Amino acid sequence: MPADTAVPAGAAARPAAPQSPLAEFWSSFTENRGAVFGMVILVLIALTAVFADLIAPYSPIEQFRDFTKLPPVWDDGGNWRFPLGTDALGRDTLSRLIHGARISLFIGLSVMVVSVVIGVCLGLVAAFAGGTVDSVIMRVMDLIIAVPSLVLCILVVAVLGPSLPNTIWAVTIVYLPRYVRLVRASALSEIGKDYVTAARVVGAGRLRLMFVTVLPNCIAPLIVQAALGVSDAILEAAALGFLGLGAQPPTPEWGSMLADSREFIRSDPWIVTLPGLAILITVVSINLMGDGLRDALDPKLKRS
Amino acid sequence: MIKYFLRRLALTLPTFVALMFVTFVMIRLVPGDPVEVRTGERGIAPERLAQLRHEMGLDQPIWKQFVDYVVGLLHGDFGTSLVTSEKVLTEFSVLFPATIELSLCAMLFAVLIGVPAGVIAAVKRGGPFDHGVMGASVIGFSMPIFWWGLLLIMLVSERWGLTPVSGRLDPIKFYFDSVTGFMLIDSILSGQEGAFLDAVQHLILPTIVLGTIPLAVIARITRSSMLEVLSEDYVRTARAKGLSPFRVIGLHALRNAMIPVVTSIGLQIGTLLAGAVLTETIFSWPGVGKWLIESIARRDYPALQGGIMLISSIVIMVNLLVDVMYGAINPRLRHAR
Numbered sequence: 001m002p003a004d005t006a007v008p009a010g011a012a013a014r015p016a017a018p019q020s021p022l023a024e025f026w027s028s029f030t031e032n033r034g035a036v037f038g039m040v041i042l043v044l045i046a047l048t049a050v051f052a053d054l055i056a057p058y059s060p061i062e063q064f065r066d067f068t069k070l071p072p073v074w075d076d077g078g079n080w081r082f083p084l085g086t087d088a089l090g091r092d093t094l095s096r097l098i099h100g101a102r103i104s105l106f107i108g109l110s111v112m113v114v115s116v117v118i119g120v121c122l123g124l125v126a127a128f129a130g131g132t133v134d135s136v137i138m139r140v141m142d143l144i145i146a147v148p149s150l151v152l153c154i155l156v157v158a159v160l161g162p163s164l165p166n167t168i169w170a171v172t173i174v175y176l177p178r179y180v181r182l183v184r185a186s187a188l189s190e191i192g193k194d195y196v197t198a199a200r201v202v203g204a205g206r207l208r209l210m211f212v213t214v215l216p217n218c219i220a221p222l223i224v225q226a227a228l229g230v231s232d233a234i235l236e237a238a239a240l241g242f243l244g245l246g247a248q249p250p251t252p253e254w255g256s257m258l259a260d261s262r263e264f265i266r267s268d269p270w271i272v273t274l275p276g277l278a279i280l281i282t283v284v285s286i287n288l289m290g291d292g293l294r295d296a297l298d299p300k301l302k303r304s
Numbered sequence: 305m306i307k308y309f310l311r312r313l314a315l316t317l318p319t320f321v322a323l324m325f326v327t328f329v330m331i332r333l334v335p336g337d338p339v340e341v342r343t344g345e346r347g348i349a350p351e352r353l354a355q356l357r358h359e360m361g362l363d364q365p366i367w368k369q370f371v372d373y374v375v376g377l378l379h380g381d382f383g384t385s386l387v388t389s390e391k392v393l394t395e396f397s398v399l400f401p402a403t404i405e406l407s408l409c410a411m412l413f414a415v416l417i418g419v420p421a422g423v424i425a426a427v428k429r430g431g432p433f434d435h436g437v438m439g440a441s442v443i444g445f446s447m448p449i450f451w452w453g454l455l456l457i458m459l460v461s462e463r464w465g466l467t468p469v470s471g472r473l474d475p476i477k478f479y480f481d482s483v484t485g486f487m488l489i490d491s492i493l494s495g496q497e498g499a500f501l502d503a504v505q506h507l508i509l510p511t512i513v514l515g516t517i518p519l520a521v522i523a524r525i526t527r528s529s530m531l532e533v534l535s536e537d538y539v540r541t542a543r544a545k546g547l548s549p550f551r552v553i554g555l556h557a558l559r560n561a562m563i564p565v566v567t568s569i570g571l572q573i574g575t576l577l578a579g580a581v582l583t584e585t586i587f588s589w590p591g592v593g594k595w596l597i598e599s600i601a602r603r604d605y606p607a608l609q610g611g612i613m614l615i616s617s618i619v620i621m622v623n624l625l626v627d628v629m630y631g632a633i634n635p636r637l638r639h640a641r
Binding site for chain 2: 034140142143145147149151154155231242243245258262266269272275279280283284286287288291
């Protein structure tokens with residue numbers, strides 16, 4: 001998570017604290033047990049994703065034709081060779097879930113990074129330029145918000161064609177307005193302050209004012225939004241995968257695994273249950289951590 | 305007040321124009337020729353092709369096509385489906401009541417459970433009920449609802465046999481003409497015994513699935529807004545006057561605590577419609593969400609274009625209405641930027 005790099009900047013906006021900013025952040029973050037729990041789970045999932053090739057017993061696309069639709073080991077007829085069972089084509093569910101973690105986290109992080117970068121630039125430009133530029137940018141964002149998120153994703157995918165990179169683009173476009181609005185609003189509230197005027201008088205250029213003077217003071221809410229944005233992006237991408245508009249087979253994406261297994265809900269409930277559970281656990285852990293970040297970084301937003 | 309309304313309305317105009325432009329450009333960017341979709345892949349005589357292109361206005365210069373499209377929209381013409389050759393608006397208005405019925409039920413479900421849960425959690429802050437509500441709301445908020453739907457079908461419909469798996473009504477037992485498009489009302493009007501109960505049974509699971517995320521959001525917002533209000537001076541005064549806790553919470557606090565909750569309901573219209581796409585697909589609910597997905601599968605781009613135009617317009621108008629209602633309730637907002 002980008003938290004470590006940005007914490008000093010977020011904390012610098014507050015009056016000098018006796019603790020170092022990082023220590024202060026950490027102590028208020030760890031106060032929230034849910035957030036720590038979420039972080040631990042998330043780290044485990046991230047490690048699984050990074051070392052997927054080492055951990056997974058099989059290749060996610062290898063088909064064992066003699067072992068199709070095996071239940072997990074704790075169910076009747078389970079086989080220790082395939083601890084979580086196999087799907088209709090005889091692929092090992094555990095291996096597919098492990099590799100799916102890589103894909104889902106990759107989607108979530110890419111969407112977050114791309115939309116934060118573009119969102120920060122557009123938001124700062126809107127705030128600093130004002131006038132027509134501001135209006136045009138904000139009206140485009142209004143337009144994106146007006147279309148229900150999934151419908152807009154579907155529209156973008158319909159134009160670009162279904163694939164993993166296009167899923168990322170579609171979800172990025174949908175989530176862009178939040179970042180633009182957030183950055184613009186916090187930049188506008190900073191622009192009038194004395195330190196910005198001082199920097200301007202000293203002769204700081206526009207780019208310096210935007211990215212060096214103002215941006216660090218807008219960063220705390222941005223981190224919170226970005227963390228929650230990762231979980232939303234994972235959900236949205238899984239929904240697209242479920243509708244057959246996301247990653248294409250045989251990619252072991254959790255949403256498309258669910259779509260493949262839909263016809264088996266009567267006969268083999270496990271094939272349907274496990275990928276969804278993986279999505280749920282990942283998203284819950286990110287949201288728990290995001291809540292902790294919010295409480296620690298942004299006292300104004302603190303939910304009592 | 306009227307001035308405020310007009311100003312807000314004027315602000316949405318550029319959004320509408322941009323929406324028209326985007327939906328127009330989109331249909332031209334989509335791979336595949338609309339004429340080909342209609343004629344199939346075997347191909348037809350070039351003269352017939354030219355004739356079809358002419359009929360669909362595709363031989364006109366691009367700016368003329370756009371003008372025609374906008375003029376059509378302003379006359380309420382949202383295009384014609386390539387597959388059924390029906391007007392998009394006609395198809396949409398047949399299906400839309402099903403989506404509204406589902407969305408309203410989901411919202412009602414979310415409010416009826418979410419508000420009391422949030423209030424009790426706030427009053428019993430820090431207790432087991434509070435922890436339970438907060439935990440459940442994180443899970444609900446994070447729920448992949450397409451999976452949630454499948455899970456419920458698996459348990460409730462398949463294993464326990466309590467509810468039907470799909471659709472709005474049992475087509476074998478009941479048949480009647482649609483009067484209002486709302487199955488709950490139509491089934492009563494039909495006078496057929498058991499029809500209403502059947503309609504309700506069909507609604508239960510889709511309502512829960514679509515209502516889950518709003519429920520989590522509403523419970524959370526109610527709780528935090530209630531906590532804030534409970535620490536206000538006027539609540540303390542009401543308590544000091546010796547009013548019963550029920551009056552203090554139910555009358556004095558709840559009324560003010562509901563303001564953010566009502567806002568969040570207004571803001572969730574878009575989320576609800578997006579969720580409806582998934583919910584309708586899972587439960588074969590014949591609404592606009594399922595229809596949109598099918599339009600993609602059938603490469604029926606005019607239907608997709610018109611459908612998106614219609615849905616987005618509705619969302620814009622609802623948001624405008626919510627905004628204006630706020631202006632009416634809270635005069636401070638009228639003069640804000």
